[in-house]
Structures are given as C-alpha cells and as structure tokens.
Amino acid sequence: MNCKELGIYVHFPFCKKRCLYCDYTSFTDLNLIEVYLNALKKEIILKSKKLKNRKVKTIYFGGGTPSIIKTNLIENIFLTLKNNFDINSLEEFTIEVNPDSINKEKLSFYKDIGINRISIGFQSTSNNILKTVGRIHNYDEGIHAFKLTKKYFDNINVDFILGLPGETTSTIRENLHFIQNSQPSHVSYYLFDASHKTPLKSLLDNGKMVLPDDDFLADQLDLIYDFLDNLNYKHYEISSWALLNKESKHNKLYWNNLDYLGLGVSAGGHIDHFRYVNTSSLNKYIKLIDQGIFPYEYKNKNDQFQELLETLFMGLRLFKGISYDSLVDRFGKKLTDEVVQSLKINLKSYLCIDDCIKLSKKGLDYSRYVFEKMLDIHL
Numbered sequence: 001m002n003c004k005e006l007g008i009y010v011h012f013p014f015c016k017k018r019c020l021y022c023d024y025t026s027f028t029d030l031n032l033i034e035v036y037l038n039a040l041k042k043e044i045i046l047k048s049k050k051l052k053n054r055k056v057k058t059i060y061f062g063g064g065t066p067s068i069i070k071t072n073l074i075e076n077i078f079l080t081l082k083n084n085f086d087i088n089s090l091e092e093f094t095i096e097v098n099p100d101s102i103n104k105e106k107l108s109f110y111k112d113i114g115i116n117r118i119s120i121g122f123q124s125t126s127n128n129i130l131k132t133v134g135r136i137h138n139y140d141e142g143i144h145a146f147k148l149t150k151k152y153f154d155n156i157n158v159d160f161i162l163g164l165p166g167e168t169t170s171t172i173r174e175n176l177h178f179i180q181n182s183q184p185s186h187v188s189y190y191l192f193d194a195s196h197k198t199p200l201k202s203l204l205d206n207g208k209m210v211l212p213d214d215d216f217l218a219d220q221l222d223l224i225y226d227f228l229d230n231l232n233y234k235h236y237e238i239s240s241w242a243l244l245n246k247e248s249k250h251n252k253l254y255w256n257n258l259d260y261l262g263l264g265v266s267a268g269g270h271i272d273h274f275r276y277v278n279t280s281s282l283n284k285y286i287k288l289i290d291q292g293i294f295p296y297e298y299k300n301k302n303d304q305f306q307e308l309l310e311t312l313f314m315g316l317r318l319f320k321g322i323s324y325d326s327l328v329d330r331f332g333k334k335l336t337d338e339v340v341q342s343l344k345i346n347l348k349s350y351l352c353i354d355d356c357i358k359l360s361k362k363g364l365d366y367s368r369y370v371f372e373k374m375l376d377i378h379l
Ligand SMILES: C[S@@+](CC[C@H](N)C(=O)[O-])C[C@H]1O[C@@H](n2cnc3c(N)ncnc32)[C@H](O)[C@@H]1O
Pocket: 021, 022, 023, 024, 063, 064, 065, 096, 097, 098, 120, 121, 122, 123, 159, 160, 161, 190, 191, 192, 193, 194
C-alpha cells in the first residue's frame, strides 16, 4: 500500500450491556446513539477536507457493538463517508457484530452497502464462561449467528479470548472443534488481558474469581497453534490466523504502521506521521465537534526516530516481521542501523535479526515483555 492510500476506522461506542472484562469505550444509554452519529458525521466531513486525494482501501466499523445500530443510521454514516472520501478502490469493508444482535435483514443490508467481511464476537463456546463474564448470548446463539452470516458472507472472522475465568482444556477443545466444523476464514484468538481497570479485574483482585494459571495457558497456546496449523490456518500475527488470502487488510495497515484515519469517540489514527487518539468522553466529543474542533485526547507529530520505533513495535506483531530494507527505505540507513544495534544489545534472544526483524520463539512467548522493553529504547 503506498502512502496515498488510506484505511478508515469508525467507532460505534454502544453496547446493550457491558461485558465484565472489557475496557473499550462504549455506553449503554442507547438514547445517545443519534446525537453521537450526528457528531460523527460532522467529524467525517471535517477530517475529509485534507484527505480528498487519498484512495480509501479499507473501512472498519468497530465498537462497541455496531450491529445494534439501526440499518438506516449505518447507511447514513456510510453515505457520509462515500460522499466525502474516494472509496472507489475499496478492497475490504468490515463490520463487527455480536451474536445476539444480528439477523438476516441486517446481513442483507450490510451486503448491499458493500460490506464484504464480518467479524463475530464469539469469545468462547462455553456457556459457563459466557455467563460468568457477562456476555448476553449463549453458544447456540453464537452458532446460529455464524450459520446465518455464512449464508451472506464468505469472509468471516471470529473472535475468541483465551484464559477467561472457567477456562479448562475442555472449553478450549470445544472452541477448536467449533473452528474445525465451521471453518471461518479468519480467527482472532486473544490472550485475556487483565491489566485494565474493569469489573472483572476488581473481582479478581478481591479473590472472587480466579484466572487459569500462566503455565497452563502457555501449554494451551502451543496446542492452539498446532491445531489451527493442521487446519491450514496461517498464523500471520500474534493473535490472528487466516485461511489463504483472507488476512485482514485493514489490520495489516496498523501492523505495517501505514496511514489510517480513526473516527469517533476514543478512535485513534495515524496519518503522515501524525498520531492521535480522540477523547473517550462522549460529551466532550460532541461539544468539540460542534465547535469545529478536532476532539484529540492525545496528538503527536512523530519524528523519524519515533516513527521508526512505532513501525518496529507494530511490525513485530507480524510473524514475518519487518524487512530491514523496507525500514531503510522509510527511515534511511543510519537511523535504522542505530536502532537495530540497540535492539541487538537489549533484546537479543527475543528477536531474530536478519533480512527481516521478527520475534524469536522466546520473543513470541514473552511478547508483552518485548513490547514493554522497546518503549525504553533511546539513542
Ligand atoms: C472491542 S471488542 C468489540 C467486539 C464486539 N463488541 C464483541 O463484544 O464481540 C473487540 C474484541 O476485543 C477482544 N477483547 C475485549 N476485551 C478484551 C480483553 N480484556 N482481553 C482480550 N481480548 C479482549 C474481544 O475478543 C472482542 O471481540
């Protein structure tokens, strides 16, 4: 993808009910949807002004739960994007859906407006786990949602989380059998991240719930890798597996540190070395947009060093890593060599540094440590 191309992420921050483990920005007062979407339309128009020459390659409608938004409102947002950006070369258009809020009318509508990839939040096939973490659907509803979606789309991702309370070898085996039987084109299998302040974290801190232990999870991860490998899924990113040619084009923009626009509350973006995150306050967002002000909570114009570090940081998530030559092309040989030298000193056994820079087996097992350590690199 060249630098004139663009991805667009749109955040729909509403859910019927909050899951106990989740710290993404979303609100349960659904009366606020319309006023939010009006502000979102204004942000789309504001942001598009300097990006008219960009060719949009991917759009991602994420959340929250975009599938609880009425189709006429989704259409409105899509038309605002279409009227303000060049989407003639669009290759991938994804929407996240929850099993409890999808039906054939919505799926057929998604197809009509050009959506060609559906991401279903499954999380687990275990009814016990789903209930424990506050999901409002059960396994049967998940299966039903998947089968229905398959009638309309062949490009389907399913999200799973490994290591929620109640996880056992048999819950993991069930998840893998679901994948084997239903053959989604893409699987995201995230390791549960308990570091954020969530209701589940409080329950864990108070000893009211317990997590499976780390050694057990490390063994189970190896089993998941082997199982999906045998089913011909390519493990192309730390948490992502895809059948042939079904890797997520949009997510690869993030991992290659290319340009994408983030729109909506709490959305982040990266355009021409400018990185930003929008405010996660709904009131602030609406107020600032009404005044024609970009609602940034964080913004920074990266210098070459920061941009290079970010590129490594994101690119190390990819199994093939980042090619040394591409770094030299983007950042010059001198700076690239200085940073690579520092990586060799600080993270030697965690990385393979050759034509490509990538995580070693040890680096994969301890990826969170590697990413923390990379934040300390200074020249
Ligand atoms: C922001 S959610 C939106 C998807 C959709 N609302 C749903 O619930 O299925 C995107 C994905 O992030 C993952 N996720 C959310 N919180 C997580 C956590 N604490 N640890 C690991 N993965 C998490 C889940 O797999 C979820 O499907």
